Amino acid sequence: MFGADPKEKANLAPFLAFFVVLGLGSVVEHFGDGRAFWAFSQPMYWVFPLQTLVCSVFLLRGWPFYQLRAPHRLLFTFGAGVLALLLWIAPQEWLGAPRRLDGFNPEFFGGTGWPYAVNLGLRFVRLVVVVPLLEEIFWRGFLLRYLINEDFSRVPFGTFSWRSFAIVTAGFCLEHSRADWPAAILTGALYNLVAYRTKSLSSCVLVHAVTNALLGIYVLRTGQWGFW
Numbered sequence: 001m002f003g004a005d006p007k008e009k010a011n012l013a014p015f016l017a018f019f020v021v022l023g024l025g026s027v028v029e030h031f032g033d034g035r036a037f038w039a040f041s042q043p044m045y046w047v048f049p050l051q052t053l054v055c056s057v058f059l060l061r062g063w064p065f066y067q068l069r070a071p072h073r074l075l076f077t078f079g080a081g082v083l084a085l086l087l088w089i090a091p092q093e094w095l096g097a098p099r100r101l102d103g104f105n106p107e108f109f110g111g112t113g114w115p116y117a118v119n120l121g122l123r124f125v126r127l128v129v130v131v132p133l134l135e136e137i138f139w140r141g142f143l144l145r146y147l148i149n150e151d152f153s154r155v156p157f158g159t160f161s162w163r164s165f166a167i168v169t170a171g172f173c174l175e176h177s178r179a180d181w182p183a184a185i186l187t188g189a190l191y192n193l194v195a196y197r198t199k200s201l202s203s204c205v206l207v208h209a210v211t212n213a214l215l216g217i218y219v220l221r222t223g224q225w226g227f228w
Contacts, residue, residue: 103226123228
């Protein structure tokens with residue numbers, strides 16, 4: 001972040017903040033292993049809401065730099081979002097992989113009432129709004145262009161190069177857990193294709209949001225909390 005201009009900071013800050021808070025949770029979980037109090041043993045239940053809050057602040061501060069306009073090629077974009085969902089759930093649904101039951105359970109604080117509603121609501125805001133925005137702003141809005149020209153704002157959105165395509169696809173894959181790598185690398189390539197086809201950052205955010213929203217519904221219906 002040191003030496004970055006305001007445009008670069010706006011694109012980098014939400015993404016970096018996301019992983020800083022996630023790293024804090026990993027440290028707490030490591031030292032809190034075996035403790036009874038949930039805030040130490042299960043820090044995801046405060047880390048995820050904190051990520052949502054902190055990253056939302058950075059996104060709002062950087063909003064004037066993102067040039068988010070109306071998305072293009074809506075049918076193609078929605079279709080790509082559905083296809084990405086199928087890539088993620090295919091191992092469990094059709095290839096006999098074990099069900100993924102360990103993860104963020106929205107019923108952790110109870111299955112009814114305001115604790116459940118707040119827990120689930122914040123989880124969906126993170127899943128469907130915050131993550132698609134910060135990831136697409138960084139991967140497709142910034143890095144896909146920065147790898148072509150360091151003055152990325154001079155590169156038209158959706159400009160193709162094999163180098164930027166390969167690095168962004170690989171980076172998008174590696175930010176996910178190892179179990180998700182096959183689906184993540186295909187999804188990263190697919191979202192790049194959306195960028196090239198639509199020439200629209202808003203379409204990239206939308207395709208990511210569609211996938212995540214459908215995945216969230218799938219998780220609630222199947223109880224496979226490890227997917228989100």
